[in-house]
Amino acid sequence: MGENQPGYREWTMSDSTRTDYLDLDTKDETFLDATELVLNMGPQHPSTHGVLRVILKLDGEKVLGTECVIGYLHRGVEKIGENRTYAMFNPYVDRMDYVASVSNGLGYCEAVEKLLNVEAPPRAQYIRVILTELCRIASHQVWLGTHALDIGALTPLFYCFRDREEILKIFEKYCGARLTTHAFRIGGCIYEAYDGFEQDCQKFCDAFLPKLDEYEELLTTNRIWVRRTKGVGILNPEDCIALGVTGPVLRAAGVKWDLRRAQPYEAYKDFDFEIPTGLNGDTYDRYLVRIEEMRQSVRIIRQAVEGLPQGPIMAKVPKVIKPPVGEIYHSIEAPKGELGYFIVSDGSTQPYRVRVRPPSFVNLQALDKMVRGLLVADVVAVIGTLDIVLGEVDR
Amino acid sequence: MPDETKNPNPVLPESEAPTTPQSGQAGEADASASSSVTPAAGNPDTSAEQSVSLPAKPEAAAKLDGPAKPVAAPATGEKPAAPVAAKPAAKPAPKPEGPKPEPWDSDLVGRLRSQYGSGIREASTYLGQKYLVLDSTILYEILLRMRNDELFDYCVDITAVHYPKREAQFDIIYVLYSFHHNERVRIKSYIKEDEHLPTAVGIWETANWLEREVYDMFGIVFDGHPDLKRILMPDGWKGHPLRKDYPILQQDQEWVKINLGIESGQ
Numbered sequence: 001m002g003e004n005q006p007g008y009r010e011w012t013m014s015d016s017t018r019t020d021y022l023d024l025d026t027k028d029e030t031f032l033d034a035t036e037l038v039l040n041m042g043p044q045h046p047s048t049h050g051v052l053r054v055i056l057k058l059d060g061e062k063v064l065g066t067e068c069v070i071g072y073l074h075r076g077v078e079k080i081g082e083n084r085t086y087a088m089f090n091p092y093v094d095r096m097d098y099v100a101s102v103s104n105g106l107g108y109c110e111a112v113e114k115l116l117n118v119e120a121p122p123r124a125q126y127i128r129v130i131l132t133e134l135c136r137i138a139s140h141q142v143w144l145g146t147h148a149l150d151i152g153a154l155t156p157l158f159y160c161f162r163d164r165e166e167i168l169k170i171f172e173k174y175c176g177a178r179l180t181t182h183a184f185r186i187g188g189c190i191y192e193a194y195d196g197f198e199q200d201c202q203k204f205c206d207a208f209l210p211k212l213d214e215y216e217e218l219l220t221t222n223r224i225w226v227r228r229t230k231g232v233g234i235l236n237p238e239d240c241i242a243l244g245v246t247g248p249v250l251r252a253a254g255v256k257w258d259l260r261r262a263q264p265y266e267a268y269k270d271f272d273f274e275i276p277t278g279l280n281g282d283t284y285d286r287y288l289v290r291i292e293e294m295r296q297s298v299r300i301i302r303q304a305v306e307g308l309p310q311g312p313i314m315a316k317v318p319k320v321i322k323p324p325v326g327e328i329y330h331s332i333e334a335p336k337g338e339l340g341y342f343i344v345s346d347g348s349t350q351p352y353r354v355r356v357r358p359p360s361f362v363n364l365q366a367l368d369k370m371v372r373g374l375l376v377a378d379v380v381a382v383i384g385t386l387d388i389v390l391g392e393v394d395r
Numbered sequence: 396m397p398d399e400t401k402n403p404n405p406v407l408p409e410s411e412a413p414t415t416p417q418s419g420q421a422g423e424a425d426a427s428a429s430s431s432v433t434p435a436a437g438n439p440d441t442s443a444e445q446s447v448s449l450p451a452k453p454e455a456a457a458k459l460d461g462p463a464k465p466v467a468a469p470a471t472g473e474k475p476a477a478p479v480a481a482k483p484a485a486k487p488a489p490k491p492e493g494p495k496p497e498p499w500d501s502d503l504v505g506r507l508r509s510q511y512g513s514g515i516r517e518a519s520t521y522l523g524q525k526y527l528v529l530d531s532t533i534l535y536e537i538l539l540r541m542r543n544d545e546l547f548d549y550c551v552d553i554t555a556v557h558y559p560k561r562e563a564q565f566d567i568i569y570v571l572y573s574f575h576h577n578e579r580v581r582i583k584s585y586i587k588e589d590e591h592l593p594t595a596v597g598i599w600e601t602a603n604w605l606e607r608e609v610y611d612m613f614g615i616v617f618d619g620h621p622d623l624k625r626i627l628m629p630d631g632w633k634g635h636p637l638r639k640d641y642p643i644l645q646q647d648q649e650w651v652k653i654n655l656g657i658e659s660g661q
Contacts (some may be wrong), residue, residue, distance in 0.1 A: 071627040078612075079636055083643050114522060117494055165467075241548050241574065244601030264576055278441055311573070324494065329570055329581060331551070342568070344556055353637075357552040357570070365604045394627060 045381040047150040050390030073394035081354035086321040094180040097392040102135035105333040110342035111330035115323040124188035124313040125267040139335035149385035168363040169270030228281040233370040233382035247337025253281035259333035283385040360388040496521040526581035535593040547571040550599035594620040612637035
C-alpha cells in the first residue's frame, strides 16, 4: 500500500485546478485505474460521529487524500465566553465535549482558580477526581461502543451503554444532571457527596472490572476485530508530536505522556496509577490503551474513595469573581487528550478572552496522514479510533 | 553560541520529576478572597498594614518558577513587566494586589537575549507560567529556534487576542511545550491590523488548522500557509467573529439569506 503501489499519486485537495499531476504519457499498470473519484462522506453519516464532512479522493477503493470540512456545529463558545461572567460561562463548557462534560468543567474551573490564585480544598479535589475519572470511563465507553459499531460489532454498543448507565446514575444523584452536569464551581464543588456516594462508586468499580473483561472477550482476540484494526491508521511518535496529537492516540504510539503525571493538577499526585502505552500506534493499540486506561481509572477511583478526606468543599471565593489582570493557560488530561483553557482577564467580571484548546480539533487534523493509502472502509475505523466529538471540534 | 549541551539524555518524559505548579499555592488559597469590589491590578501599594493579610504573594510566585533553574544572569535591559502603579486613588478599603509578573531568568532567556538583544521585549513568569514577548519581526526565527535548538517540539496552541484600542491591535500567542524539559512556554507578539505573519506550518504541522482558525476568527493572514481559508465559519462569510468590534448578535445577513433562504438566523 501507499507510495510503492503503482498508480499512487500525491494529491493536494485544495488545488483542484491542477492537471500536471496527470501523468498522461505512461500507461498505468493498475487494474481499472481510469480516473480519480471524489467521494463525499458526511456531514450526515452515522460513522462520522456527528456532523463531520470528509471529502475523499479515491483511486478505486484506495484513499489518495482527504479533506475535512468542519464547523457545522459551531456555536461560538469562545465569543459567548467573552459576553458572560466567569460563573455564567461554566455551564457552556459542558456543551463542548458533551460525552465528557465533567472534564470540560474541571479544566475551566481550574483555569479560573489559577487566575484567582485559589486552590480547591482537598475534599473538593478528591470529589473532582472521582467524578472526572468516572467521566473518563463513560467517555471511553461511548467511544468503544460506537467505534465497534462502525466496524461491525453490534454487541459492545449495548454492553457499553448498559454499564455507562451506572455512571450516569451516580452523576444524576450527585448533581441532578446526567449529561451536561455542571458538577463543579469555581473554587471547589457546590454539592457535598450524597449519602452513599462512596458505596455507589465502590459498587460500580467492583461491578465494572468483570464487565471490562466482557468487552475484551468480545473484541481483543476476535478475528474480525483484529483484522480490521491491526496495522490500520498507523501514526508514529514523531508524527504525533508534530501534529500536536495528544491523549490515547499519542500514548498508543509509545509516548508515555499523560498530563496527570507530567504536570499533576488536582489531587492526582496522591494516586498510584500506570500510564498504558502501545507499541505500533495503530488502531488496535489505541483500543488496548483505552481499555487499560479504564482499568487505571477504576484504580484511581478506588484510591480516591478510600482516602476521601473530610473538610470544606469550597474555597473562599468572592461572590463576584473578578480575577486580577493577567493571562493564564491551564490544561488537563481530558479523555481525548490535552484540553487547555487560555483565559485573559482585564480585571472585570467577564473574561476578556477565553480560548479553548480542544483535543478533538487538533487530533482530527491527523486523519489525513492516517488514512492515506488505506481503503474507504478503514476511514471509518480511523475516525472512530480518533475519538472525536464534533461539539468540541467546532465549539 | 549555545549549542545545546544542556540535554544530555533527551529521554521522552516518563513522568519523572514533574514540576508541580500548584504546590506553591497551597498556603494562599484564600489570599484573593476579598478582592471582590474593584479590579485588583493597578491598585495603590499604599497600605502596609493591609498587606499583612496577604502572605507574601510575590515571593511565592517567584518560587513557582520551575525547579532547579540555574539563574544565568543576563539581565540586561530586564525591566519589571508591570509598571508599579503609583497613583494614589482614594479607595475605602485597599484591595490586595493581584500577583505581578516576575522577571524570568534562565539559560534559555540568556541565550535568546544574547543573540536577539532588544528583540526579546520581555521575559516573565506570571503565576508560575513562563512567557516571552517578542518583536514580530523575529517571531519566526525564534519559533524555529525554540523547536530545533531548545527542543520545544510540541506546539500546543496558537491563538490571538484582539485589543481594538491599541495601535498594534492583536496579540498572537504560541503555547509551546517541551517533552524533554517538561516545560511550557508562551510566546507572544504584538501585531498590527494588516500585518502578515510567516506561517509556522513548516515548523509544526499542527499549526495548519490552528492558524486557519486564527485567520477565520481574527483575520490575521499567515504568509506561506498551504491552505489558508476559513475553517469553522462557512466560506464566503463576512467578518471575523472574535474581533471585539464584532457584536455577539451580528451575523452576515446576506450570507444567511442566500444560503439558508431565511431573513435572519436569529
